Amino acid sequence: MTGVRGVDAGGVGVRGVDAGRVGVRGVDVRGSDVRGSGGRTTGVRGARVRAAPLRRLTLGLLVAAVLAGCTTGPTEAAPGTTGTTGTPHTPNAPAASGSTTTAAPAPSRSAPTPTPQGTLLVADFGSDTVTFVDPGRDGSGRNGGPIASVEVGTAPYGLVVGEDGRAWVATAEGVAVVDTQRRTRLALIPYETETGPVTTGEYRGGGMGIALAPDGRHVYVGVNVPGGNGTLEVVDTATREVTGVVGVGRRPFDVDVSPDGREVYATNHDSFDVTAVDADTLRTRRMEVAPYGTEGGLGSWLKPHYAVVRPQDGRLLLPFEGERLAVLDPRSGKVTIERMTAGTHQHGAALAPDGTLLVVGTGPIGSADEGPSLTVRAPDGEERIVPLEGPHEDVAVSADGSTAYVTGGFTRDGYWNGITVVDLDKPDNLDAPATPNNERNKPIRLSAGNRPLGIAIL
Numbered sequence: 001m002t003g004v005r006g007v008d009a010g011g012v013g014v015r016g017v018d019a020g021r022v023g024v025r026g027v028d029v030r031g032s033d034v035r036g037s038g039g040r041t042t043g044v045r046g047a048r049v050r051a052a053p054l055r056r057l058t059l060g061l062l063v064a065a066v067l068a069g070c071t072t073g074p075t076e077a078a079p080g081t082t083g084t085t086g087t088p089h090t091p092n093a094p095a096a097s098g099s100t101t102t103a104a105p106a107p108s109r110s111a112p113t114p115t116p117q118g119t120l121l122v123a124d125f126g127s128d129t130v131t132f133v134d135p136g137r138d139g140s141g142r143n144g145g146p147i148a149s150v151e152v153g154t155a156p157y158g159l160v161v162g163e164d165g166r167a168w169v170a171t172a173e174g175v176a177v178v179d180t181q182r183r184t185r186l187a188l189i190p191y192e193t194e195t196g197p198v199t200t201g202e203y204r205g206g207g208m209g210i211a212l213a214p215d216g217r218h219v220y221v222g223v224n225v226p227g228g229n230g231t232l233e234v235v236d237t238a239t240r241e242v243t244g245v246v247g248v249g250r251r252p253f254d255v256d257v258s259p260d261g262r263e264v265y266a267t268n269h270d271s272f273d274v275t276a277v278d279a280d281t282l283r284t285r286r287m288e289v290a291p292y293g294t295e296g297g298l299g300s301w302l303k304p305h306y307a308v309v310r311p312q313d314g315r316l317l318l319p320f321e322g323e324r325l326a327v328l329d330p331r332s333g334k335v336t337i338e339r340m341t342a343g344t345h346q347h348g349a350a351l352a353p354d355g356t357l358l359v360v361g362t363g364p365i366g367s368a369d370e371g372p373s374l375t376v377r378a379p380d381g382e383e384r385i386v387p388l389e390g391p392h393e394d395v396a397v398s399a400d401g402s403t404a405y406v407t408g409g410f411t412r413d414g415y416w417n418g419i420t421v422v423d424l425d426k427p428d429n430l431d432a433p434a435t436p437n438n439e440r441n442k443p444i445r446l447s448a449g450n451r452p453l454g455i456a457i458l
Contacts, residue, residue, distance in 0.1 A: 114181045119147065119458045120396070120419065121180060123156035123169055125409050126200075126451030130156060130169055130176075132183060132458075133419060133448040139403050141421030141444030148183050149449075152176035155200045158210040158255075158454040160219070162237070167456065168219045170207025172198050175221055175235055180458050192242045193223045193231045202411050209255035209267065209306075210454075213279070218243075220264045220277075222252025232266050232277055246282040248275040250298075254306040258314055263330060265316060267307045270298055274307065274316065276330050287333040291324045301365050306349045306394070308357065319346045319359045322370065325377075341383050343370040347411075348394030352401035352424070355379040360406055362391045363414070374406055374422055388443065390416050396455045397424075409451040419446045419455070 120133040129149040136144025153171030161167045166186070167178040174190040195205030208230075209222040219235040230252045234244035249268025252275075256265045264277040272290040277283070288294075292302035304326070307316045316328040322342030328335050344361035351357055361373035372388040374395065391410040397403070402424055408416040423441030 115147070115183060115458060117458060118398075119180075120405055120448075121159065121161065121167060121456045121458055122407055122409075122419065122449045122452035123152075123159045123454040124149070124450040125155055125157060125411070125453045126415075126417070127449075128152065128154050128156070128171070129450070130159065130167065130178060131449040131452065132180075133446065135403075135405065135421065136444075136446070139398055139421075140423070141419075141446050144421075144446050146448045150178060150183050150185055152178060152185055153188055154198050155204055155206070156454070157206075157208045158221075159456055160210050160212045161456045161458060162212055162216050164216065165458070166237075168210060168212065168221075168235070168237075169454075170210040170221050172200065172204050172206035175207060175210070175219065175233075177240060187240050189235060189240050189242065191221075191223055191233060192245050193225060193233060195223060195225055203251075209252050211255040211257045211264065212237075213257055214259070214261040218279070220255050220257065222248065222255045222266045224251050229271070230266070230268065232264065232275070234282070244282050246277055246284060248277070248284065249273050249286070253304070256307055256309045256316065258309060258330070259311050260314075265307065265309070265330065267304050267316075267318065269303050269305060272303055274304070274318075274328060274330075285333070287328060287330065287335075289318055289326050289328055289335055291320055291326050291335070291337055301345060305347045308349045308351045310351070310355070312355075317349065317351075317357060319349055319357075319375070322346055322359075322361055322373075322375065325357075338381060340375065340377070342373050342375045342385050343368075344373055345369065346375075348392075348407075350395045350397050350404075352397045353399065354401055356397075356401065356424075358395050358397055358404050360392050360395050361385075361388070362393070362410060362412075374404060374420075376404075376424060386422055386443065388420055389445070390414060392420060393453050394455050396457050398457060405455055405457070407449075407452040407455050408445075409449070409453040411453065415451050417450055417452070418448050419452065420444070421446060 120135050122131050129151050131149045132147040134144045134147050136142045152169045153173040153176050156169045156171045159167055159169040165180045167180050169176040174188045176188050177186040179186055205224050205226045207221045208224050211220050221233050223231045223233055229250055230248050232246050232248050233242050236243045248266040249271035251269040252266040253269045254267040262279055264279055266275045272294045274287045274289055276285040289304050304318050307318045309316055318326040322340050322344040325338040325340050326335050342361045345365045346359050347362050348360040357377040359375040363372040372391055374386040376384040391414045392406045392408050393410045395404055395406045404422040406420045408418045421444045
């Protein structure tokens, strides 16, 4: 692979201004405050209007009607339908060679029930929803499918779920807060950073990577500012307010937090670096991560995308092109390189409980590159490559480390609306490197979501 393997010229441009969505949905009304432009609070908090006697009589009749049981409480879509303000589920994706496709079950019309543990939650970058997905029998993908979708805001990208069951979703408009048990949106917290008109597409402004502090008290979201450096915004999870903003690099694809919660790391795609942010003072340090150099600038493919933090030593692992794993020591800023073997452009990454690194290969950017895959890298560096059908973006792993869930969204063209489920048990026939997953643990494709990117397991 040469120093400049390709130009990231595809997907250029913005699909169009989503002007119709900027109104009420982007406002987070707390108590009696009404937020105006720029996040300021208008002077209407204490305003009270006296009702005329006739209005009092009318209100009294309405109260009596309520007490008589003439009204209903908040509604929520039943599992298998849309959420409170969601969109219809997409049709099943077509079957692909080398994998098994599970059709989504027929929608249920029964009363809503709490979301089961182990349900998948994906951010629908091609829509304005998150989708809840049944992972199937024993989490295998078999007989699984979408449960419900909930409207969160335009073009959601990353998401993270706390121990209290609340999901925090980075959208183009703000950070959405979702009660995953009731499958309802609780709030949409506007960004303090000015990102321009709310749009969709690969280069849209707004939230990208997002992470939760270990103690659950703060959420950190990387905000893309088209044409300039991004910011990291700090959200207080109790008050649901932005309490801090600090500048980082260009297009903060991913955000991670140190094991002790003292530092936050923004992986900045277009500036070839990671910004370390002190969680208390918001002081920053820039650390370049460019194992292929910075030649090509914004048009280069060879830039950092996603990172994971290794718990035992706090180092960041950043995969590049299925060839090089950059290991960044955030204390010194030093980067060491380890060899990888997938030979394909790579995006999402996750760590299994035993330290196994999972990396999503999106597919070739050059004629000599390999196809889409999932790299399963043991702590000792041994790798197994599982072929995937079509581009994918991000990955989550089950609590027992036995199953990986890979989203089919992809930030560029070629995405599909679903999740590939990969059994991480080693194949029976280890002498067949061309087909590392045999018939027993062949990947299963679930139709779910609309260009799903970020993923979490509830």
